[in-house]
Amino acid sequence: MSPVWVELSYLIVIVLFIMGLKGLTHPRTAVRGNLTGALAMLLACVFTLLGTELFDWTLIAVGVGVGALAGGILAVTIQMTAMPQLVALFNGFGGLASVFVAGAYLAKLLSSAGASNLGADLLVATAASGLIGGVTFTGSLVAFAKLQELKFIKDVRFPGQQALNAGLFLACVVLALLIVRQPGHANLYYWLMVMVSLVLGVFLVISIGGADMPVVIALLNSYSGLAAAATGFVLSNVLLIVAGSLVGASGLILTKIMCVAMNRSLTNVLFAKLQPAKGSGPSADEVYANVKATSPEEVAMLLDVAGRVVIVPGYGMAVAQAQHAVKDLTNYLREKGVTVEFGIHPVAGRMPGHMNVLLAEADIPYDLLIEMDQINPTFEQTDVVIVVGANDVVNPVAQTDPNSPIAGMPILEVHKARTVVNIKRSLSPGFAGIPNPLFAADNSLMLYADARQALIDILKALREG
Amino acid sequence: MSPVWVELSYLIVIVLFIMGLKGLTHPRTAVRGNLTGALAMLLACVFTLLGTELFDWTLIAVGVGVGALAGGILAVTIQMTAMPQLVALFNGFGGLASVFVAGAYLAKLLSSAGASNLGADLLVATAASGLIGGVTFTGSLVAFAKLQELKFIKDVRFPGQQALNAGLFLACVVLALLIVRQPGHANLYYWLMVMVSLVLGVFLVISIGGADMPVVIALLNSYSGLAAAATGFVLSNVLLIVAGSLVGASGLILTKIMCVAMNRSLTNVLFAKLQPAKGSGPSADEVYANVKATSPEEVAMLLDVAGRVVIVPGYGMAVAQAQHAVKDLTNYLREKGVTVEFGIHPVAGRMPGHMNVLLAEADIPYDLLIEMDQINPTFEQTDVVIVVGANDVVNPVAQTDPNSPIAGMPILEVHKARTVVNIKRSLSPGFAGIPNPLFAADNSLMLYADARQALIDILKALREG
């Protein structure tokens, strides 16, 4: 099989990749789309291995084996709630891989062809994949850490941060030019540039609030695509270029779409200087001056007389793994003839669709899950809203206080319901780290407990009383 | 400027072409889109002329001069109603151009490089552009003739037509292979193949009813794109390949969309064996047994007492250039407080949007033009429908008789109105060549006259009486 044949066979792979990507954008075709993508990737590797001269098979076997094993295990064993950070992690790996490939290829060429024979285009491409790959790697790691809520990582913000980032980027570009101008020392400059880009990646992401991480990951994902494309230019490999730029472009669009969903502009997400949460608005103590606690029994009574109940799940439900308890309560209420619906906020939890995933896992009928825009008008006619470990997504401050960190984020207007029961373990804040006036509202009751336990108790109370 | 620079500058052109095409698909951006496309084309030529070695400038000057002049004059002087056939004509020219370019290039290479040095890929590409270009040329000419309603052209249908077409196509392919196998005689085979493809083009289109011509033109347009792309492979010119395949693909989609609008399947359009119109359904005499004629005065009286009037324009309005008369009547009625709306059928006239164009030209407010789906439900509450030179698009047979040539075509259900006034010069059929039971319906009156004159008379009668 000649390399040219590989080139032609790549055409099939390219078409499959496009089909796959397209498939992923529609609910009905998503699964097939993903499989198509996987198939394409498989073919890509097979054709490549068939197509080219002597590989060091042991190395490849080891590499693929280890990688597949590690990736597979991670993917299969990871908890649903941790999937976003896993994606971030994988994305980082991809970026680093590009760095290494470009580096390896550079070293090889320098040792074989010699500096003088290296075309500037090749060197530029090398630099590009090193730069983008590096940023992607550390950026993704930081994103991972933030989503994982690792303690050591904080939202770092300091004056002149943008200037610093600009400086670092400039440094990278300069080093890139040096690589092009003085191919003799290309190796040195290359790794220097990679170092700088690694630092840059950290600083680019570290200042961004964890709530925006999904957007950031989408963006970094687009970067890793571009890195792959750049690597493609290094190896003048069409497949890398196409697949890479496909992801680069679609990732960019996805990023925009996600920003719209959280209604933020991308620049706002990346560079917004939010004053640290503490400073903003009134302190927790002021807000929570008079909060009314309640008991499972009281909630049970409320539900006994309720005609329409809306359950608003949040990140807390995920933490408590309370979805099955939610389901039992739902079934009980519906048997009693109570209308039960779920208010799903697009960014409830820690990943888009997080709540749908969990509730689907608990076999809660899909058509009970109502999107924000549909459910909001119905809260007036709702007797009881049970907020299960949600906080930011039901925080009226988003609508009232323009300088709050979540200002402008569309929320579920549960405060308009007759009674709101908030199930959470304490008054401690949610992701955005700000107090929530809802909890102090007249029509709002706090049920301090682990979400799962609380729901079980409520159901028990309902059955007994 | 080195050819490589041209290659890079082509990138800009490509982007512009895509932008232009995209622009053309949205009402607001259409004009800009078209201009963008034109700019791209200009740049393409400029870069090409700058980029390459000694041209025969006189020849080019002559060619461009003559072509620009002829094309320009045609485009500027043509009547609105004749634009579709003009598009067909231009499209044919494009196809023929591809044939000549490929032929010229082939001859040149044979004389210079010699047969043996011609790569098969190049020969295949040459054959492809010859074949597609040829089909496009004659096919477009036939389409032109049909839309122009040239007398000598008829819907020719005979048994085994498909077989013949298949045979011709096969012959082309065989000749194409001969070109590849025996480059020595490539010239001969090439022109032979072109001849066959010219015949093929005629037979492919001649059997298709004129009503479907817009679809056919869209398809041939897509072909001419492919021809250009093939030529691109001959010259290994990226620009031709990209622009050509852009048009090829988008043309295909457009074809599909247009089929949907006329609710036909593409295969149905291309290969449907409609029995000749005469044969189908009852004869005109039977249908028109008792038709009631009317006078402008009577119509005026009807309008005097009407509360809601719908005007349904058709091809006849275009022929009579009656749009301004329509406008005057409309203004008069609206001043009298009558509601006047226009029922616009997607394929009324001879090109999609034909009616909108004419009515817009007469400054009739855009929001009075109602699309078929919106207006159909309102006919029950309509006192008077004035059908101005429309026929097929208001022919109930489309819904009642499954074997009529227009079976399944959605129509404007004017027969549901209280009274229908049909303004046409006679009982002669419309485009589809079939009688129209509507004219014999109890609630339907015929006003035999040239549309423009009739409308003027009606207005006169209204003013006097």
Added chain:
Amino acid sequence: MTLTALCLLATETAEATGGPSMQLALLLTVFVLAVFVGFEVITKIPPTLHTPLMSGSNAISGITLVGALLSALAGDPTMVKILGTLAVILATMNVVGGFLVTHRMLGMFRKKD
């Protein structure tokens, strides 16, 4: 139909020549990608725009003009020159006429206020 034929011939070639050149592979990739762009770019279009779109893209397909310009260079045999010049004339008509007529058509439409 024609598309498939094109592809068939392309493969046919490959056999004939024992594998096309690296460049051909690239050009084919370009072709495929451009086709995808063409498919994706066209979305729902109001019927009123069908004709202008058709006519506009028809003008774009006049890109053969570039090929025509390149086909007849100084010093080519007369036969070639004749063909080339004819091609230039035809293609120019297609381009100039096409864009102009499209512009005229579009001029007739009003944006809904």
Added chain:
Amino acid sequence: MTLTALCLLATETAEATGGPSMQLALLLTVFVLAVFVGFEVITKIPPTLHTPLMSGSNAISGITLVGALLSALAGDPTMVKILGTLAVILATMNVVGGFLVTHRMLGMFRKKD
């Protein structure tokens, strides 16, 4: 940002080398077209699909794997081999893990009946 940088560098190259090779021009064309396809392919997506789409396309970006496979060939200096193997490991993790996790996510969603 990065995109522009890339382009800037690309032009920068051209000056440095006095014009890139014909092939580079083709590759750039491929790049541009692929970008367009990427832009056009993504349309309105229900929020529930944001994460799977992200994760799926992330897996696709693991295409670097192909590059990684090609980077460490027999007879290359050890340094290169080490880098190459590391790249293979990382890329494979990205690919295998990516597609798997996407599949798991999607498995959690039900089609509306």
